Structures are given as C-alpha cells and as structure tokens.
Amino acid sequence: MTGTDNKARRGRIVVILAALAVVIAAFFLFTSMNNERISEQNAKYLQGSTEQSTRRINEWMTDSQTEIKLLASMYESTLNDVSEISSDSITTLASYTKFDYTTISLEGGRTIDNTGQEDNAADREYYVRGMAGESGVCATDNSLFYGDLSIIFYTPLYFNGDVVGVICGAYREKSMEDFLRTYIFDEQTNSYLLNRDGTVAAHSSTSYSNHVKNAADLYFEGSSSSDISQADLEASFQEGQSIMFDYRGESGSGAAYVMKLPDYDWMLMRTFPSSITDGMQARANAAGLLLVALVGAALALVAGYLLVQAVRQRRKLISESEHVTSIVYSSLALFQRFAVIDLANNTYEYLKDEGINDDLPRSGEYHMFRYYWQTRFCDDNEAARMKEELTPEFISEHLTEDVAYLHFEYRLKDQETGETRWNQASMLPLQRDAAGRVTSVLLSVQDVTDVKEREIANHNALEDAFREAERASRAKTDFLNSMSHDIRTPMNSIMGLTAIASMYVDDPERVKDCLTKITTSSRHLLGLINEVLDMAKIESGNLGLSEEDFDLPETVESLLSIMTPQINDKKLNLKVEIADIRHEHVVGDPMRLQQVFVNIMGNSVKFTPEGGTVSLRIKELPSHVKGSGCYEFTFSDTGCGMSEDFVKTVFEPFTRANDSRVTKVEGTGLGMSIVRSVVNLMNGTIDVKSKLGEGTTFTVTVYMKLRDGDDQDLTPLEGLRVLVADDEETAAESACEVLKAIGMEPSYVLSGDDAVAAVRDAEQRDCGYVAIILDWKMPGKSGIEAAREIREIVSDDMPIIILSAYDWTAVEQEARAVGVDAFIAKPLFRSRLVHVMKGLLTTEEAEPVSEYEVLKQSDFSGHRVLLTEDNSIAAAIALDIMGMTGLEVDHAENGRAAVDMLLDAEPGYYDLVFMDIQMPVMNGYEAAAAIRAAAEGKGPDGEAIDPRPDLGTIPVVALTADAFADDVARARAVGMNAHMSKPMEIELLVKTLKEWL
Known part of the structure; x- marks a missing residue:
C-alpha cells in the first residue's frame, strides 16, 4: 500500500506540475492576445473619439458661420450710411457674439476691430473673398491685430444691395487650444485642425504641439501601419479620406487618426500616445502575472486538499451539476x-x-x-x-x-x-x-406579442408626438417670419408720414392729416406686435379670429393710407372702385382682413414696375349664409406676372418665383401662405390668375356677419341732381349707382371740359345741379382746373367736391382757393357720400369730433386721481392728457409710493387710482393688493394699521402694456376694477372716467 500511495502521490505531483505549465503557457498566450485586444480597442476608441469631435467641430463652425451672417444682417438693418461705421458700432456689434474679437473691413482694406484698432487687410484672404460676396472661414498664423494664430469667420456686408465691406469674427489661439483640448483616460492628447495639404491651422496646448507645422511631419513607419507610406498619407489628406497612421513626436510615439469635417474643407487629427496603450497593457499583464502566481500557490494548496477531500469534492461537483441543470430547464420556460x-x-x-x-x-x-x-x-x-x-x-x-x-x-x-x-x-x-x-x-x-404591441404603441405615440411638435414648430416659424413682412409695411408708412409732417410743420391741416394716418398705421402695427407676443397662439398653431364691429370703409381707407406712400414712391397708378356695396357695417376681424389686403397689395406694388397700375375692386355678392354678407375683393396689377407652374405653388410656404426680375425683391416667401390660412379661417376662398409679363389678379371672397347700421333720413337728398366727372367710365357709373341708391338723380361725363359744358348748359336751361363731383386727375383738364371754371358759372353756395384715390393734401390749399368745398376718397362708399352730401346740402350732419375735442368736451373738474407710473415720459403724457379733462392728477413713481400717498391722504381725497403693472419696488398687482388690505387694517409690510374702509371701495384701474386676457383676469383677481391697455386711447379713457367718477 505504501508503494502504491507513493506512486499515486508522484502521479498527482506530475499532474499538478503539468497543470502549472499549462497555466504559465496560457498566461503568455493571454498576454499576447490581451495586448493585441487593447491595441485594437484603443484604435477604435481613437477613431470614435475623433468622429465625435469632428461632428462637434463641424457644428461649431456652422453655428459660428450662422452667427456672423446674422450679425451682418443685424448690422445692415441699422445702417443708414456707410460713413456710420465706427469703432463704437463695432464694439456694440461684438457684444452680441462669442468671438474673441470682431472686425469690419471697408473698401480699400481699412479694418477696424472692436477695441478701436485700425489696420489694412487688403492682402488678407477673408477680405478678398468677402468683398467678392463670399462667406466662409479661414485660418491665419499671423492675425492682423495680434500677430497670432486665429480662426476667422467672415461674410460680406451689404448696403443698398452692394458689398461695402466684410464682417469677421475670430477665435484666437488660446480659445482654439481650449476648444480642441482632449483627455483620454485622464491624459491630455494632441488635437490638430488641418488644411487639406496637412498644414496645421489650430492645435491643442501641449508641450510639443506648437512645433508641428504639418501633420506629415509626425509620420513614422511603425509596425501597425508599415503598409502606409508618407505619400499615401499625403494623398489621403488631399482626397479628404480618413486614415490612421503611426507617429513619433518629442513626447513619444503612438497612433494618429485623421478625419475630414463633413461640411468644410478641413480635417481633424487626434493622437493616441503609445504611453497610454503601454500603461494599459502593463497593468493587464501585471494582473495576469499576479493571477498566475496566485493560481500556482492555489495549486500547491489544492494538491494537499484534493488528496484529503476527493470524495467531498466529487459530491460537490455532482450537486453543482444538478443546480446548473435546474437553471437550464428553468430558462427553457422562457421559450415556447x-x-x-x-x-x-x-x-x-x-x-x-x-x-x-x-x-x-x-x-x-x-x-x-x-x-x-x-x-x-x-x-x-x-x-x-x-x-x-x-x-x-x-x-x-x-x-x-x-x-x-x-x-x-x-x-x-x-x-x-x-x-x-x-x-x-x-x-x-x-x-x-x-x-x-x-x-x-x-x-x-x-x-413576444406583449412586447411587440407595447413597442408598436410606443412607436405610434412617438410618431404622433413628432408630428405634433413638427406642426407646432412650423406654425411658430411661419408666424414669426411673416411678422417681419407685416411689420415693415406700417412702419414704412409711419416713417414716411413723419418725414412729410416735419416738412409741413407750418401747415396744421397737413400735419393733422399725417398724424391721423400715423395713428392708423400705429394701431395696425400695435395689433401685429400683440400677435407676436401671444405665444400661446404660436405654440398651438391656431391663429384664431376675433369678432368685433367695424366699418368696411374704414378698413379700406386704412389699407390705402398704409399703401399709398409705397405706391407714390414707385410712381404707380392706383385704381379703386366699388360695386353694389349694400352693407358697410360688419362683424369680423379687421386686423386679420387688413393683413390679407396688405400682403396681396404689397406684392402687387413690389412686383409692378414704375408707371404700372395697381387696382382694387370691391363688390358685394349675393350671400347664401343667413345673417352674413359675401364680399369679393379683386386685386389686379400690371406687374411681371407668374408662370403657370409657379401659380400652382404660390400659396406654399417659403415659395418664391425663380425669376431674375424678382429675386432681389425683399420677402420671406411666407406672405401668400399666411394669406391663404387667414382666408380659410374666415371660411373664404382665394383665387389667383397670372401670366408672365401681363400681371396678376388675386380674388378674395369672404363672408362676414352683418350688423345694423345707423338708420339715416335720406329724404333731404331725394331728387337732387348731381353731376359726376371721371375719365374712367366704370368709376363714373359706380359713383352714379351709389348716388341713385341714396335717392339722388346723378349723371356723368368723362372729362373736365365736358363737365364745364354740362354745367353751363344746365344753368342756361335753369335746371342746374345741386352739387358737382370732379375726379382730381383727369387727362386734359384736371378736376381743379374744371372747378375753377365751374365756380365762375355757378354761385358760391353750390358744393364742388373733388374725388380722388390719392393723398390730396398737397393740392388742398390750391383747391380751396378755386372754390372746392370738400374732398371724398375713393372708393366711393355710401356712408361717406351720405355724410359729405348731408354736411354740404343740409344742416343735420355734424363733423366728426377729434380726440382733442373729445377731451375738451369732457369736464371732470373737482375730481382728483392718482397716477402710478414709473416711466417719466409715459407719466408726462398721461398727466397732460388727463389734465385736459379738468382732472387734478397726482403722480406716484412706483406702487409703494402710491400706497403710502393713499394712506397719508384723508379718506375721499382721491376719487380713482390709475395703476401701472411693471414697476420697481412694488409692482401694480402688489400695490392693488396692499390697497385692498389696508381696508382691513393691514399695512404694506404686514404691520397693523388703522383700518381704511374707503380704500376697499376706491376704483383702481390698471393702465398697462400687459394687454392679454390672463393679464386682465389677474388684475381683477387682486382687486382692480377695470383694465386699460397702453397706448392710452382717448375714447376709452373718457368712457372709463365717466363710468367710475
């Protein structure tokens, strides 16, 4: 037994030694495979890291390019003359950007940066390309003002359609170093931004990266890329192909990966030092060596242990086998x-x-x-x-x-x-x-039915959410972009009318007319601004319509007031006519209706050459909708027209005709899309007919609810003979139809000479006319010339009226001098005609009361109000306006001051409080709440005071620019009695005072 045991023991020792040898061999095999795996893994990591950085840098360059273009666009919009460009304006410009510095180069190369430095950039690439109308990015290692490396984004600056300079935004070397700096496993690596020839445009900050001028300088024929020659490397740079190669630098060797930016002719190179790979391999090998040592020790211990525990180990293995089998069968339950x-x-x-x-x-x-x-x-x-x-x-x-x-x-x-x-x-x-x-x-x-059904449901939900988000985003974008087009039109009118008023300061009537038209355009502009601020409508994509009473003549007159300055600037002919308008008083959204008109007529003006004609025809059609009128508005022009293909897409967003005659016309291509949307909201239709070179006709048909107009007694006008003179027969017939509709007996002639002859003949036959209506601009003899001759034939009390679609203020003084009694604007609406005729032929019709007269006629003497307003200019205007009504007005500069003044005053001292909302110290909501709390004995700081019951009932009226429905509700919630929006409307002010005083 002893010899057998020794033999068995030696056998086990041999087996253990053989096992140890196998473990050692396995360790060396593991080390080799692990080193190779780590190298491959790090190569993939380098490639993935470079690809991510390439996308990030590409997006950064695109954002920077967009930023400099937006900056140029902003600067162009504020530029009235090239001479305005200065270092101050550049400093202001630079404050909107993230660039290290910003410059503007003018013709000849004169360049100014945002710190006031000046130099000449005539030989710089960005100047030459920018003046040629190009936008782009370039690198320089000798910047103009700092002499260092800079990445420069440039774009041309336009003025009146010409390139007058180049705007540049630059990132200096330090910024690029910070931007390109990368760490791999807590060790900084080198990143280079390369040109296609391999030259370094920018780099991260490391000990030796500053010395590398070309990526090819780093090339080293190492073992991992021995099949890549330097020629292959340089060819890859030129062709923009991604490539990995070995490099050797001052700090050691490693692998480098180069990849082209997707949208730019630049490449990004990132290095992966071999020290990182070596360290990882060394740590893995050390772990393997430690494992082998532990295994060897374990084998020595196990050898003795196995000799004693062989049976127990066998039982344990059987138990584990049974456990594994149980796990396998349990896993099978997952499958059918x-x-x-x-x-x-x-x-x-x-x-x-x-x-x-x-x-x-x-x-x-x-x-x-x-x-x-x-x-x-x-x-x-x-x-x-x-x-x-x-x-x-x-x-x-x-x-x-x-x-x-x-x-x-x-x-x-x-x-x-x-x-x-x-x-x-x-x-x-x-x-x-x-x-x-x-x-x-x-x-x-x-x-997998349950999983698949959840997956399909989630997919459908994501698709629905995506479509909803896309629709909301599209609605917001379309609306905001359309505002730039809509705001510009009334703003141009305001600027033009302001200039006219300044030239006629000595002519009160002319200034009054300009101010009236400025008010009209300002209100239209205010309505547009309110829509821009109503973000709820933009987010939902629902631009709902309001319903308010308005008069069609006022809307048309407002449109003509806005468009006439542009029509006159282009020397166009304007024709306006109406046909069978029976209902002038309607219910609808006048701002939206005017938005449609301004868009269509604005396009007619833009695309019609000088000397052309722009026409508007208004007609009331039979209505099939009970309680509503059907109105047809036809806009025609003799402009460049549109092709048949473009007519099919004219209402699509962002669509503009590809025509050299219109490509330079300003616009977003959203106007017609907005028009169609608004017309659809009105349950109307819009149709377009056009032919290249012959003009365009838009026909808009909308339904609007009818409201009762003021019943007027036309008996004094029945049977009175009136003569109409107009060179356009359709316009003359239309005027006669309106005159017949109010009971008068009209006739018409087609020239000034015929008008004089008709009047002379009627006087000789003793059947003269009671009034003469003359078109202002007629070929041959104008309306004013005809009026001069007619006044010599008839008596001074016979009314002579000038009819015109133009601004007659320039000739009003001359017309009055020759005997003209009144002016009527085209188109000739029934209500306007009745007003003028009754004013001239009877004593019933009173002239409309101006806002100034409304104030003077309102007497609130004996009442004292408290105006709370933090803006000194707004306060001064309000004090003047309220003072005209006889009010005694005290002023508080913020909400806290207003509360203190009310508490210090005797009960009943103030009859009403006007409260602004957005104020320092204490806003309007807080002040109103404090006023009401004082009635219960609570001070503005929460302290106990003597109750002031009068402050619980004193009227408090919000006077603020916060004009939306939720603002009104919030004002009511804190105890205010009424709400008035800024700018202050005279009629609403008087109405509010009458209601609460």
Whole structure:
C-alpha cells in the first residue's frame, strides 16, 4: 500500500506540475492576445473619439458661420450710411457674439476691430473673398491685430444691395487650444485642425504641439501601419479620406487618426500616445502575472486538499451539476418551442413543443415542417419572406462562422381563436462540416406579442408626438417670419408720414392729416406686435379670429393710407372702385382682413414696375349664409406676372418665383401662405390668375356677419341732381349707382371740359345741379382746373367736391382757393357720400369730433386721481392728457409710493387710482393688493394699521402694456376694477372716467 500511495502521490505531483505549465503557457498566450485586444480597442476608441469631435467641430463652425451672417444682417438693418461705421458700432456689434474679437473691413482694406484698432487687410484672404460676396472661414498664423494664430469667420456686408465691406469674427489661439483640448483616460492628447495639404491651422496646448507645422511631419513607419507610406498619407489628406497612421513626436510615439469635417474643407487629427496603450497593457499583464502566481500557490494548496477531500469534492461537483441543470430547464420556460434541425439530412426534431397541434409530429422531414408553418403566417408577403428564409440554402448561406445566430420576427394566426400573435425565432449553429458550412441548427421560438404591441404603441405615440411638435414648430416659424413682412409695411408708412409732417410743420391741416394716418398705421402695427407676443397662439398653431364691429370703409381707407406712400414712391397708378356695396357695417376681424389686403397689395406694388397700375375692386355678392354678407375683393396689377407652374405653388410656404426680375425683391416667401390660412379661417376662398409679363389678379371672397347700421333720413337728398366727372367710365357709373341708391338723380361725363359744358348748359336751361363731383386727375383738364371754371358759372353756395384715390393734401390749399368745398376718397362708399352730401346740402350732419375735442368736451373738474407710473415720459403724457379733462392728477413713481400717498391722504381725497403693472419696488398687482388690505387694517409690510374702509371701495384701474386676457383676469383677481391697455386711447379713457367718477 505504501508503494502504491507513493506512486499515486508522484502521479498527482506530475499532474499538478503539468497543470502549472499549462497555466504559465496560457498566461503568455493571454498576454499576447490581451495586448493585441487593447491595441485594437484603443484604435477604435481613437477613431470614435475623433468622429465625435469632428461632428462637434463641424457644428461649431456652422453655428459660428450662422452667427456672423446674422450679425451682418443685424448690422445692415441699422445702417443708414456707410460713413456710420465706427469703432463704437463695432464694439456694440461684438457684444452680441462669442468671438474673441470682431472686425469690419471697408473698401480699400481699412479694418477696424472692436477695441478701436485700425489696420489694412487688403492682402488678407477673408477680405478678398468677402468683398467678392463670399462667406466662409479661414485660418491665419499671423492675425492682423495680434500677430497670432486665429480662426476667422467672415461674410460680406451689404448696403443698398452692394458689398461695402466684410464682417469677421475670430477665435484666437488660446480659445482654439481650449476648444480642441482632449483627455483620454485622464491624459491630455494632441488635437490638430488641418488644411487639406496637412498644414496645421489650430492645435491643442501641449508641450510639443506648437512645433508641428504639418501633420506629415509626425509620420513614422511603425509596425501597425508599415503598409502606409508618407505619400499615401499625403494623398489621403488631399482626397479628404480618413486614415490612421503611426507617429513619433518629442513626447513619444503612438497612433494618429485623421478625419475630414463633413461640411468644410478641413480635417481633424487626434493622437493616441503609445504611453497610454503601454500603461494599459502593463497593468493587464501585471494582473495576469499576479493571477498566475496566485493560481500556482492555489495549486500547491489544492494538491494537499484534493488528496484529503476527493470524495467531498466529487459530491460537490455532482450537486453543482444538478443546480446548473435546474437553471437550464428553468430558462427553457422562457421559450415556447425548441427544435433541432438537421440540414444535411433534411429532418427536424422538437425538444419542446408547447402550442403545437397533432397535425405536426414531434419529428419528421424538414420540408413538411416548413410547409406547416408557412400556412399559418398572417399575410402573403410575410409567408413569401419566411418561405425563403427557412430554406436550408438560405440558412447555410447566412449562418456563417462570423454570424452567431439568425433572427426572425413574424406573426401567426391561431387556428382556433383567430388571434394574431407575434413570435420571435432564433437559429443557432450546432454543427458544421469541414468547409465550415452549418449542417445542424437549434431553433428556439418565443412569444413576444406583449412586447411587440407595447413597442408598436410606443412607436405610434412617438410618431404622433413628432408630428405634433413638427406642426407646432412650423406654425411658430411661419408666424414669426411673416411678422417681419407685416411689420415693415406700417412702419414704412409711419416713417414716411413723419418725414412729410416735419416738412409741413407750418401747415396744421397737413400735419393733422399725417398724424391721423400715423395713428392708423400705429394701431395696425400695435395689433401685429400683440400677435407676436401671444405665444400661446404660436405654440398651438391656431391663429384664431376675433369678432368685433367695424366699418368696411374704414378698413379700406386704412389699407390705402398704409399703401399709398409705397405706391407714390414707385410712381404707380392706383385704381379703386366699388360695386353694389349694400352693407358697410360688419362683424369680423379687421386686423386679420387688413393683413390679407396688405400682403396681396404689397406684392402687387413690389412686383409692378414704375408707371404700372395697381387696382382694387370691391363688390358685394349675393350671400347664401343667413345673417352674413359675401364680399369679393379683386386685386389686379400690371406687374411681371407668374408662370403657370409657379401659380400652382404660390400659396406654399417659403415659395418664391425663380425669376431674375424678382429675386432681389425683399420677402420671406411666407406672405401668400399666411394669406391663404387667414382666408380659410374666415371660411373664404382665394383665387389667383397670372401670366408672365401681363400681371396678376388675386380674388378674395369672404363672408362676414352683418350688423345694423345707423338708420339715416335720406329724404333731404331725394331728387337732387348731381353731376359726376371721371375719365374712367366704370368709376363714373359706380359713383352714379351709389348716388341713385341714396335717392339722388346723378349723371356723368368723362372729362373736365365736358363737365364745364354740362354745367353751363344746365344753368342756361335753369335746371342746374345741386352739387358737382370732379375726379382730381383727369387727362386734359384736371378736376381743379374744371372747378375753377365751374365756380365762375355757378354761385358760391353750390358744393364742388373733388374725388380722388390719392393723398390730396398737397393740392388742398390750391383747391380751396378755386372754390372746392370738400374732398371724398375713393372708393366711393355710401356712408361717406351720405355724410359729405348731408354736411354740404343740409344742416343735420355734424363733423366728426377729434380726440382733442373729445377731451375738451369732457369736464371732470373737482375730481382728483392718482397716477402710478414709473416711466417719466409715459407719466408726462398721461398727466397732460388727463389734465385736459379738468382732472387734478397726482403722480406716484412706483406702487409703494402710491400706497403710502393713499394712506397719508384723508379718506375721499382721491376719487380713482390709475395703476401701472411693471414697476420697481412694488409692482401694480402688489400695490392693488396692499390697497385692498389696508381696508382691513393691514399695512404694506404686514404691520397693523388703522383700518381704511374707503380704500376697499376706491376704483383702481390698471393702465398697462400687459394687454392679454390672463393679464386682465389677474388684475381683477387682486382687486382692480377695470383694465386699460397702453397706448392710452382717448375714447376709452373718457368712457372709463365717466363710468367710475
């Protein structure tokens, strides 16, 4: 027994030593494979890191390019003359950017930066390209003002359509170093921004990166890239191809990866020092060596342990085997079916077959297996796909040694219940032949119906959310962009009318007319601004319509007031006529209706050449909607017209004609899309007819609710003879139709000479006219010339009226001098005509009261109000206006001051409080709440005071620019009695005072 034991012991020692040798050999194999794996892993990490940085830098350059273009656009919009460009304006410009410094280069190369430095950039690339109309980015290692490396983004500066300079934004070397700095595993690496020839444009800050002028200088024929020559490297730079190569620098060697920026002719190179790789490999190898040592020690301990515990170990292994088997069988519960498919012998055998009918045996020929399942697929397309993918040829071809498994998803219909279930099948290779082709596979099938249904539901929800977000974003973008077009039109009118008023300061009537038109345009502009601020409408995409009473003549007159300055600037002819307008008083959204008109007529003015004609015809059509009128507005011009193809897309957003005659015309291409949307909201229609070179006609038809107008007594006008003179027969006939509608007996002639002759003949026959209406601009003898001759024939009390579609203020003084009594604007609406005729022929009609007269006629003497306003200019205006009504007004500069003044005053001292909202110290809401709290004996700081019951009932009126519905509700919630929006409207002020005083 002793000899046998010794022999067994020696045998075990030999086995242990052999095992130790195997472990050591495995360690060296592991070390080699691990080193190779780490190298490959780091190469992929370098490539992925470079690709991410490339996308980031590409986006940064695109954002910087967009920023400099936006900066140029902002600067152009404020530039009235090239001489305004100065270092102060550059400093202001630079404050809006993230660039290190900003410059503007003018013709000749004179360049100013935002610190006031000046130099000449005539020889600089960005100046030459920018003056040529190009935008872009370039690098220099000798910047103009600082002599260092800079990345410069440039774009041309335009003035009146010409390039007058170049705006540049630059990042200096320090900024680029910070931007390019990268750490890999807590060790800083080198990053270079390269030109296509490999030259370094910018770099991160490391010890040796400053010395590298060209990426090819780093090239080193190392072992990992020995098949890459330096010529191949330089060719890759030129062709913009990504490439990895070995490098050697002052701080060591490593791998470098170069990749081109997607949208720019630049490349990014990033290095991966070999020290990182070496360190990782050394740590892994050290861990492996430690493991081998531990294993060796463990083997020595286990040798003795195994001799004593052999039986116990065997029992333990059996127990573990049983446990693993239990885990395997438990895992099988996740799958419905397992089958082994022998592709070589065309057979199958089920290892687990839940849910299979007796129609399919547990084993058999594979083609029968395929046929059985093909008949259960839900649709023909799916059956055809699976029929191909289940063939042995398909499985052998696609389940290669590089493919771990094949994956299928399909739907089956339950033959008994008709329910459709989703299944997920996987094929794993079990055996392969000598050529590596799979000969046997394991098929596992799992029911994934619940998972798939949740996935489909989530996908549909995401699609719905995406569409909703896209629609909301599109609505916001369309609306905001359209505002630039809509705001510009009334603003131009305001600026033009202001200039006219300044030239006629000695002519009160002319200034009054300009101020009236400025007020009209300002109100239109205020309405547009309110829409811009109403973010709820933009987010929802619902630009709803308001319903308010308005008069159609006022809306048309407002349109003409806005558009006339532009029409006159282009020396266009304006023709306006109406036909059969029976209802002038309507209910609708006048601001939206005017937005439609301004867009259409604005386009007519823009695209009609000098000397052309712009026309507007308004007609009331028979209405099929009870309580509503149908109105047709026809806008025509003799402009450049549109092609048939473009007419089909004219209402699509951002669409503009590709025509050299219009490409320089300002616009976003959103106007017509907005017009169609508004017309659709009004349940109307819009139609366009156009022909290249012959002009365009837009026809807008809308329905608007009718409201009762003031019943007027027209008896004094019945049977009175009136003569109309207009060179356009349609306009003369239209005027006569309106005169007949109010009971008068009109006749018309087509020239000034005919008008004089008709008046002379009527006087000789003793059947003269009671009034003469003359068109201002007629060929031959104008309306004013005809009026001069007619006044010599008739008496001074016969009214002579000038009819015009133009601004007659320039000739009003001359017209009055020759005997003209009144002016009427085209188109000739019934209400306006009745007003003028009754004013001239009877004593019933009173002239409309101006806002000034409304104030003077309002007497609130004996009342004292407290005005709370922090803006000194707004306060001064309000004090003057309120003072005209006889009010005694005290002023508080903020809410806290107002509360203190009310508490210090005797009860009843103030009759009303006007309260601004946005104020320092204490805003209007807080002040109103404090006033009401004082009635209960609570001070503004929460302290106890003597109750002031009068402050619980004193009227508090919000006077603020916060004019939306929720602002009104909030004012009411804190105890305010009424709400007035800024700017202050005289009529609303007087109405409010009458209501609360």
